[in-house]
Amino acid sequence: MAIKRIEPGEIKSLRDIVLESLRDAIISGELKPGEHLKERDLAGQMGISTTPIKEALRILGHEGLVETVPRRGTFVSTMVDSSxxxxxxxxxxxxxxxxxxxxxxxxxxxxxxxxxxxxxxxxxxxxxxxxxxxxxxxxxxxxxxxxxxxxxxxxxxxxxxxxxxxxxxxxxxxxxxxxxxxxxxxxxxxxxxxxxxxxxxxxxxxxxxxxxxxxxxxxxxxxx
Amino acid sequence: MAIKRIEPGEIKSLRDIVLESLRDAIISGELKPGEHLKERDLAGQMGISTTPIKEALRILGHEGLVETVPRRGTFVSTMVDSSxxxxxxxxxxxxxxxxxxxxxxxxxxxxxxxxxxxxxxxxxxxxxxxxxxxxxxxxxxxxxxxxxxxxxxxxxxxxxxxxxxxxxxxxxxxxxxxxxxxxxxxxxxxxxxxxxxxxxxxxxxxxxxxxxxxxxxxxxxxxx
DNA sequence: TAATATAATCTGATATACCAAACATCATAT
DNA sequence: ATATGATGTTTGGTATATCAGATTATATTA
Structure with missing residues (x-):
């Protein structure tokens, strides 16, 4: 049989899973604009630690889907209306x-x-x-x-x-x-x-x- | 006197400092394309822990300035030639x-x-x-x-x-x-x-x- | 000697613990 | 009654420890 070559990117880290999952949820409207995304809560719900959550939230922040206010929290962006x-x-x-x-x-x-x-x-x-x-x-x-x-x-x-x-x-x-x-x-x-x-x-x-x-x-x- | 309004984003976290610093270094060519960016080393050099380094590297990866291969490392992108x-x-x-x-x-x-x-x-x-x-x-x-x-x-x-x-x-x-x-x-x-x-x-x-x-x-x- | 198995080591991935700012609550003083 | 200050809780920010894949060095065997 042909050996399947494992491309870089096929190995999904928890961070990538969280990232994709949250992005889908925000775009689908499952997570409402303005909603508070708490690192500990998300980690608890997904049964993992906060570290991968943090990294995913930072990336989403960079994309403009969420806003992180230092010492206050991370919130779903209020302008997620991109058609x-x-x-x-x-x-x-x-x-x-x-x-x-x-x-x-x-x-x-x-x-x-x-x-x-x-x-x-x-x-x-x-x-x-x-x-x-x-x-x-x-x-x-x-x-x-x-x-x-x-x-x-x-x-x-x-x-x-x-x-x-x-x-x-x-x-x-x-x-x-x-x-x-x-x-x-x-x-x-x-x-x-x-x-x-x-x-x-x-x-x-x-x-x-x-x-x-x-x-x-x-x-x-x-x-x- | 006029009271200065503190805008969100004025408070710079370590992550943001690291982010800006690394971005400048990559764009200036101080960090060469292909160079291995080791989280522990960077943390040591900057006298901080690896957590803010991680977050900054993930954002740079999302920007395309570095590439992170799971379990291997993060490297300066070989295509940083944007004029x-x-x-x-x-x-x-x-x-x-x-x-x-x-x-x-x-x-x-x-x-x-x-x-x-x-x-x-x-x-x-x-x-x-x-x-x-x-x-x-x-x-x-x-x-x-x-x-x-x-x-x-x-x-x-x-x-x-x-x-x-x-x-x-x-x-x-x-x-x-x-x-x-x-x-x-x-x-x-x-x-x-x-x-x-x-x-x-x-x-x-x-x-x-x-x-x-x-x-x-x-x-x-x-x-x- | 060369090929391969194995152990030591390096490094990112993840988990956990602690810190400090922000906020809410309530007590106290005016 | 209101303003002020103390206090506890929540939450992100940061540090550190542990885990596991990948690499390299070393030993072993044909």
Whole structure:
């Protein structure tokens, strides 16, 4: 049998479990804005110590989901009203910027890899149906490659954070099915703009691409 | 005398001191990419316990400046090459998006406050010289009001984080002097776009405004 | 000698204990 | 009756101890 490679990040620490759990609860509205999150209480409820709770709360504070007042307590932010739409706008902005930088900074090797990725995806899209799962995965890889090409850890990290929100929101909407992307010509067009090192065009096309796929998600959410 | 109001955040915890200190060190290159940041060592060097160190490292990890591999350690990110220019592009994107949302969501009262702020700034800009300090402050307030008008804590928080980077980078460049803004007509134009609820225009004007002021900063940096 | 098993050690992950600020309560003095 | 001050409780901030995975050094064996 093939040995499964354990990627870093698969090992979930208590901190990460707490983080995800609290983020979901806040976004879902289970934890109300203004609510007092007591470290000891949370630790007691979850049956763990306060240390992982602390770390998770600090990260949530940095994300803006909670506010910690020294010596007083940590409270759910009163402005947690970010709609799915706004989140997707934010994602589009960041991914667009990422594409711009990729167009400016990608090496020839990376460019070649991206070309091969496009070809792979086009091949899979012809095969249809049976390979849908892999296609979704390869689509994600395409975006990951562009983020990597931007060579900017801060922007990449911000995108990852937005993705985490996005997922939490989709959980709330009971909308697990990841959008199977249509219009693969868009991917090719993004690639071509990057390949021509046309930063402006690359950003614009990526932004539009994300927003268009976003519209599908929003449509599905409203049809519930 | 006027009583100084103590704002939350003025009380700096050890965690915040460590956070700022490490961020500066990483951005300045004092801590090299790939370098192993040992919690015990750092705690020893700073003469404190590991708890505040942990919390700071988790936040830096969330920012993308360090990477923590479970059970192995925390290392300075190998991709900390974010130029000032890229950071300012990021800021421009986020502030632009913020202006877009503000145009869509600001209440009439907030709009009125913004109008008064513009008038105040125009008055100060006529007074010149003697009131320069206050003008810089009021300029910042103008941007804060727009961020608040966007009513999106996540985007606002992201902008604040970028600002923290921006400041750390300027420290490195020994470029403390905050840009005294020229072209106040730009502020008025942004206000007008928001007032007309023209989201597209508001975003575009804000983005251009930030990028234009950015060019001044970049010019100063290169002239050193 | 080289490959492998084993023990010592390093390090982050987690748990627990204590400290000090903030707040609420109640007593006391004016 | 109100303002002031003492006191106890709550809570985050910090320190320290323990646990367990990962690494390295060392010993053992083919």
């Amino acid at each position: 799915v739409e706004e989140l997707l706008m934010l994602k589009a902005s960041l991914e667009g910027l990422s594409a711009r930088l990729a167009a400016m900074k990608m090496s020839e090797e990376e460019m070649e890899d991206l070309r091969r990725q496009i070809q792979l995806m086009e091949k899979l899209s012809c095969a249809k149906e049976e390979k849908r799962e892999q296609l979704t995965e390869e689509n994600e890889n395409f975006h990951v490659m562009i983020r990597a090409g931007a060579k900017n850890s801060i922007i990449t990290q911000m995108i990852m954070n937005v993705v985490a929100y996005d997922q939490a929101i989709r959980k709330r909407a009971l909308q697990f099915n990841v959008e199977v992307e249509e219009g693969f010509s868009e991917h090719r067009q993004i690639y071509e703009a990057i390949q021509e090192r046309n930063a402006e065009l690359a950003e614009q096309r990526m932004k539009n691409h994300i927003m268009r796929t976003a519209e599908n998600v929003l449509k599905n959410l409203k049809n519930r | 000032v220019e890229e950071l300012l592009m990021l800021k421009a994107s986020l502030e632009g998006l913020s202006a877009r949302l503000a145009a869509m969501k600001m209440s009439e009262e907030e709009m009125e406050d913004l109008r008064r702020q513009i008038q105040l700034m125009e008055k100060l800009s006529c007074a010149k010289e003697e009131k320069r300090e206050q003008l810089t402050e009021e300029n910042e307030n103008f941007h804060v009001m727009i961020r608040a008008g966007a009513k999106n804590s996540i985007i606002t928080q992201m902008i604040m984080n970028v600002v923290a980077y921006d400041q750390a980078i300027r420290k490195r460049a020994l470029q403390f002097n905050v840009e005294v803004e020229e072209g106040f007509s730009e502020h008025r134009q942004i206000y007008e776009a928001i007032q007309e609820r023209n989201a597209e225009l508001a975003e575009q004007r804000m983005k251009n405004h930030i990028m234009r002021t950015a060019e001044n900063v970049l010019k100063n940096l290169k002239n050193r």
